[in-house]
Amino acid sequence: MDCIDSFNFNRFNQGDTMRVLSEVIKNIVRKPFTHKYPHQPIVLPHGFRGDFTWYKEKCVFCEICERICPVGAIKVDRGDVKKYEVDVGKCIFCAECEKACPKDAIDLTEKLTPVETERTKTIRKLQ
Amino acid sequence: MIMNIIEVLLVPIFLGFIYEGILRKISARMQNRIGPPIWQPLLDFVKLLSKESFEVVGSHHFLISFLSILSVVSLLVIGFTFPFINLLNFRWDFILVIYLLMFSSTCFILAGFSFPSPYTLIGSTREITLLLAYELPLIIILLFFGMSYHSLLSLPENLIFSFPLFFISFLLITQAKLGYQPFNIGEAEQEIVAGYLTECSGFELAMFNLAKSLRMFIMISLASILFFNFKNILAFVLSSFIILFFVILFRVTLARFRIDQGFKFLWIVSIPLILIDLIKAIL
């Protein structure tokens, strides 16, 4: 069930460049395959694990997401003043919190995270 | 008079950048991507002039700057004698063209040797080896044209139909002289970082890049003058673009030769073609 991909090398049949030549001539009239991101937006598919969204009305502050996060990006405070903090710079977009939340309060949407230039700005204090 | 001088300096530089920009744009389209805008080499040149140039310990900084300016100037002098740019009434001379073309390549090689770096040493050595392969056919062709038709005015039109093998050989020589695939051996990025241009930066790199663009303009216009019509400006431009298209096509479809394979290829392919046409013309 194995195969030896046979190839006969003939000294007089060195080969040619016809394959690449035909492809290259065809490409002149085709539309370019690349497009100018970010001047042109891209469409992400369904099920993409992107930006972090938290729905405040569904959350019961059970702290399961804080325990299950592999990097410790979520910090929940259950005291008198309820606080919810996410460090998007540490997030690895694994979606364990989305699967573990019993009330479906976390959603990893189909948008890309915006770019920040300072380390402190990646911590989002959601109220 | 001043306007004439400025025009004769700026037209080859501007056209050289435009040719290089067209080359990059069309080779990008052939690879199915968008590519930079056509005036990108000009923007690169302007940006490089504002950068700092590092002085490498063990090399003479003044020598490198001088060589870079010298390579640009020698190509501009050839440009003075071309038709449509010849506003100062210089006389066309075939021997001058041969000498100055080889001189500008020698400036690159000398710059490579003056750095104490193994990369530039190997790059310059390879470029000398390749020089031995493509300069001889170039000298034979230009001397033949020089001795048959003594000045530019007596050059007949459309010589490509009488000397087709000269034309094919000249295309290979152009590819080797401009340093594009399959003959970009002196500047092989994968093996020797950047060949003879590794240690240049800032002003010298800008001048060397300008020399490369000018070299492209000079060689393509030379091919257009010798083999096609130069008395009509439309035919001149059209034939320049045809030759530019062949340069781009070779660059995109071929990989790079090793130095021994490139040397052998140029000797085995271009010298017999030239000899066939030469013998046919003498008889």
Add this chain to the structure above:
Amino acid sequence: MHDMMIPFGPAHPALPEPVYLKLFLDGEEVEDVDFSVGYNHKGIEKALEEMDYFKNVFLSGRICGICSSAHSTCYTLGVEKLLNIEIPDKAKFIRIIVSELERLQSHLLWLGLLGHEMGFDTLFMLAFREREYVLESLELMTGKRVVHDINTIGGVRRDLSHETMIKLVKNLEILEGKIEYFRKLVRKDFLIKKRTLRIGKLDKKDVEELCLVGPVARASGVLYDIRRTDKYLKYDDLNFKIVTQRKGDAFARTLVRVREMIESMRLVRLAIAFIEPGPTRVKPILFFPEKEVISRVEAPRGELIYYIRSNGTDKPARVKIRTPTYANLLSLKKILVGYTLADVPVAVASLDPCLCCTDRVTIVKNGKEKIIKWEDLHDHEHH
């Protein structure tokens, strides 16, 4: 005698990998080679001991960018062997699909890099254009293009819906035509043959002495594929061929990898056809015995070995990873000495080095370097 030493340094525009090669040249001919690795030591093996087994799945998927699922699959197979659980069939087929799609994109990336080393930038652009179809299929299946995070202990985290299967098959149909084009291109183009034929030759005897793995070994005639010998997941139910060649030069390795791409596409089609509805994961009973396990997987570059030892707690005591590039690097002296400088990038690229997953522990004592053997590591246990 050599008169020049060129550093093919850690930062080089040719190889995207940080390896330090010292080439001793005489003119243009390579006479001697010395190399050192370890520029990419990230401390992964220590970091894997700090977190529990479930969180380590995500860390092991991030060791390498190109063979991400291979590492994650090998780790979870090891832990499942430790816990002695059996995962459902559907999970096994989904893991096979992701592994084979990853092999496809890794070989396409390699083909582009081979073109780039020869100065053939068009082949680079064409190969990366076709790679987009594979990455799009992976994005539809798992949610991300490069680091898939599909594995968990007990199965896979996502299901394969019917619409996704239809889109996968459509992408595969487009890909089959393109890869057939690449196969004809590699066999017929005369400059590829000029630059890779008779370069970096390895005999069957060299492969067996140096214990090389992966397509490098198969291109010299040694029939060694972990999918056939270990029969992990469901590979013995699917009918596929192992590709070998006899000559052992860079051209033979190219042919082997291009043919393996065709076999990978065939495997994905077979796995999609064999899938039956069922559960995708099993909830494991968390009782960790004090045992040590070894698991092996056929990564795109060869044989990947994980050694996991547990001491009863919920964190592993020691995880040791042996990547295939680490084994293949020993052949560097044999494939470089005697060839010219222009053959060095082509020969090194034909080994397909992925040095971001190779690290070697060096301990510096009294200012001198000392390389640690595997037996000494067995005694060094981190508490």
